[in-house]
Amino acid sequence: MELWMLAALVAFLLLIRVPVGLAFIGPSLLYAIADGRSAGFSLKTAFDGLNSFPLLAVPLFILVGVLANRLGIADRLYDFCLAALGRVRGNLAYVNVGSAVGFSWMSGSALADVAGLGKMQIPQMVRAGYPYGFAAGLTASSSLISPVMPPSIPAVIYAATATVSTGALFAASVIPALLMALGLCIYIFLWTKRRPDLTTVPFDGRRLRQAAIAVIGPLLTPVILLGGILSGLFTPTEAASVAVAYMLILGVFYRTARLQVLWRSLKETAAITGGIMLILGAAALLGLILTRAHVSRDVAAFLTGVSDNPFVFLILVNILLLILGCLIDATAIILVTVPVLLPIALDFGIDPVYFGVVMIINLMIGLLTPPVGSVLYITSSVTGQPVDVVFRGIAPFLIPLGTVLVIVTAFPDMVLWLPRLLGF
Template sequence: MSVLLLCAVIALLLLLRVPVAFAFIAPSLAFMLLTGQSLGLALRLVAESTASFPLLAVPLFILLGSLANHAGIAERLFDFALALLGRVRGNLGYVAVGTSVGFSWMSGSAVADAAALGKLQIPTMVRNGYSKRFALGVTGASSLIAPVMPPSIPAVIYAGLAAVSTGALFAASVVPALLMAFGMCIVVFLLCRNNDDIVRTEFSWASVARTGRRVVAPLGAPVIILGGILGGLFTPTEAAAVGAAYMGLLGFAYRKLTLRTMPKVLVEAVVTSAAIMLIIASANLLGYVFARERVPQLMSDFVLGLTTNATVFLLLVFLLALVLGTVLDATAVLTLITPILIPISAAFDVDPISLGVLVIISLMIGLLTPPIGTVLFVLQAVAKARMSEVFLGALPFTVPLLLICAGIIFFPDAVTYLPERLGL
């Protein structure tokens, strides 16, 4: 009953729009005081939750994405993709997906992707005959590739909590991320095939060569990061530091970054990192309360009482992540449910890598779903649009995500094929 009351208080605070971190930490502290536990213990739990070498990669990858954003990398990728696909019907839809794939190798954040590309893509699409709803939908949906494609910030957080190899999780995420992009391209084709109002541009090899030269150096970042991790040269944390340094050098070389603008970039990265770390710390404190009250054991007994089938278990995980992702920040959900799900998955002989990819993709759908959907709010602000307009525009693009989740549920071993082949 005490845990149910605690959850009810947290739910009430979230309904009152209290920030997630404070909605977790205040009831947890009150619970600990009422049960006679030390506030010193609470302080130690909060501090230790973020004092982790793997989690150090999170602020570094956020800095990398911020540097890439301010260095104008998104615009370079957009121009190159448009030069390649200008003659294709629905060209800007495919360009949006392709640009998101390219930018995802550097950002790792759906919010950064949506903010950077939304300002550029949405007005351009509307001017060229696309509906605003379509422009909002494809931009928002394609931004979800970034948290799945390495370097993925949710993957770093999950790997640290589940005590699995970040490199293996990165490798396992590549194929699902590419399938997300392929599925979204199919949706673009279906939505644009009969639209004669779309403006197309002439193809020019000169334009391809000119814009292609401008993306060669930026595309070196994913080669350095992933090549270093998968080749065993760097840990993910070291790769994030090297990638951020490389992107900073590019920004200065392109004259997009200066000593005067660097404080703004650093403050942006620090604020985002602090928000994520505060959520992790508060969720870890709540997780301690749950662990003390034997919630993981009770959940395990409940699930094992429902089924002994691994497929059904994965389906339940998918539904849980999908529902929680609509009302909570993805970082908070990962921090809360990962310690609970890992022991249960072991009982079902489910690989934690497959489980992680499924949970991350399921949570990403929540970024485009009211009431919390962070990407919804970003695009609403960027395009001065209604939230319903963004959600309805993105709805068709969630179909490929659901199909990919279904594939992981029924064929979880397929996710681990690439990491195993790479020896990770």
């Protein structure tokens, strides 16, 4: 009964738009105190949930994405894609996806992607004749590539929670992220076949050469970052520090690294990190409550009672995560559900790295859906359009993203091929 009351109070607070971290930690503190535990012990549990060296990479990767936006590095990726794809019908749509893929190697956050690139891409697409719904929907959908492609912030959090190799999870995420980009491009191709009116840009070899030279620096970022991690030269946390230093070096070289820009970047990073860390601490306390209440055992008994087929289990998990992703922040879901679901997945013989990739894709789709989808609200804020208008534009893109989720769920060897090749 007490657990149901806890769940009802958390749901009520989320419904009235209380921030996720506060909606979790308030009821959890009340439950813990009512259960005979002191407030000091409960708060210590929350702080202990943050005491993890791998989690130190989270604010650093956030800073990398913010710096890439504010130092004009993301703009160089966009200009290169536009110069290379200018003659293709629907060029700005393909450029949207291409720049999202390029930016994803530096960001790890969908919010940084849609907030930075969306301000530039959506108005340009609308001026070129694309319907607003299509432009906003594509920009929001392509931003999901960032939290799937390494360096993925959700992957860092999952790896720390599940105690699996961050490098292995990064490697396993590459093919699914590229599949997401491919799925969006196929949708663009089918959509633009009915739109011969969309303008193209004449090919300019000189412009392409200039854009290619300008983008060399940004394109070296994934080489330095992932090359160092996968080769074992440094840990993901150390890699994040190296990436921040490299962004600053590029900013100095491009003469965009002004003190005011750096100060704003640090403030934005601190605000985003503070929200994430509050969720991490609150979820640690809530996770302890669920563990002591044997929720994991009860869920395992229910799921194994439904079927002993691993694929059926994954289908049930997908449905559960898609529903939760519509209601709760992805970070909180990872922290609360991984201790419950991962032991069951291991009993079914499911690889924990593969399970992490499936979980992350599910939760990233939730970023597009109301009532909590943060990418949905950021897109609305950036463009000044109502949320319902933005969601109508996003809805068709859920088809290619959902198709990729089905493919990834059905073919685990495709996900694990690259980690195995690299020796994880």
